[in-house]
Amino acid sequence: MYKLIVCDLDETLLDRDARISKQNEQAIKAFVAQGGHFVPNTGRSFLSIQDDLQQLGLLQQPGQYVISYNGGAIVENAGNQVLTTNPLDFATVKQIYDIARAEQVSGHIYTLENLYVWQPSVAEQQYLEQRGVKHMPVPDDSLDFLRTQPLMKIILQDDDPARREALGKAIPKRVTTPLATTFSSGRYVEFNHVAADKGKATLQLAAKLGVKPDEIMALGDNSNDLAMITAAGLGVSVQNGTDVVKAAADYVTTADHAHSAVAEAIEKFALH
Structure with missing residues (x-):
């Protein structure tokens, strides 16, 4: 059973208008309701995705997290508490x-x-x-x-x-x-x-949560997602992913990011 889902945002969770579809929202909320952790794992700042967290019911929630800056920071949503960073000089x-x-x-x-x-x-x-x-x-x-x-x-x-x-x-x-x-x-x-990537941060957060690598699902589309896709027990590429990401993934969705690909994977693999 998957206990932790880490998911890229742009060109993965978000559609062409940079929005979360209703189907994606419902699937994520169902996963969280059964006790899972849904963690946006993005190259962006955690502060830039607060509206997305609100839509997903994760805003300011204790025990829910964001991985930002390609693994450069792990942040707990409650209070936007920064837990770890890997900055450049x-x-x-x-x-x-x-x-x-x-x-x-x-x-x-x-x-x-x-x-x-x-x-x-x-x-x-x-x-x-x-x-x-x-x-x-x-x-x-x-x-x-x-x-x-x-x-x-x-x-x-x-x-x-x-x-x-x-x-x-x-x-x-x-x-x-x-x-x-x-x-x-x-x-x-x-x-x-060099110490920061989405995969290392995923495993670091999983260890904090007591989650094993084979209990992690990771979803992405581009090369900055490769580290988490290969670190997770189940690596998923959305249909619009690059050829390299698709080749590395365990599963490639039939839908692309504009057609609720994340919901497809969650409903297929992660819901009871």
Whole structure:
């Protein structure tokens, strides 16, 4: 029996309008009602998904959790209590930022509670606004204002997949700190601390809850979901997942993210 479900948000749980379908909502609530833990496992900030938690009945609930920043933080919903973090150091973030600016690539820097964006395109602004992601501009003069803040991850945005892949290969070779490099949403290459990934955070939370790996279901669509899909007892790719994710998964849904794929998997495998 599955006791813990970890689930990606964008392009997995959320539809094309960045919403949770009624079928997904009902399946998740049924799983939680039978005693399960449903944990959004996202690259985003836990603060940016409070409306989603409210819809699912998980907002401010003790014993329910969010994994944020690709495993960079584990947060209990009650009081948004941060339990663990795996931040990057300032020097590494600045190195990546300087490379990106020199290459004229836009991107995001996530602190524990804020998101700072530089040079977003009109399409990128619309993408963030559709998802209700609050953000602030990076000042043009310096990143020094971030020196004392916990830096969870830095991501670069480019519409060209070949360019994203090239950046993902080149940047880790140009910085001194080992990085965890992943891709997401068909638009981002993401850099985390090497100790942070969705799989490690899933197993860490499962151990806290007394849940065995074979009692975990993980659902995702892109490379930043691979670590949790392979760590879980049942790894699920939604139909719109990348070929690599589908190959790694134990089950591929017949539905895509726009047609309640998460509900399909929960109803098939996790409900009594």
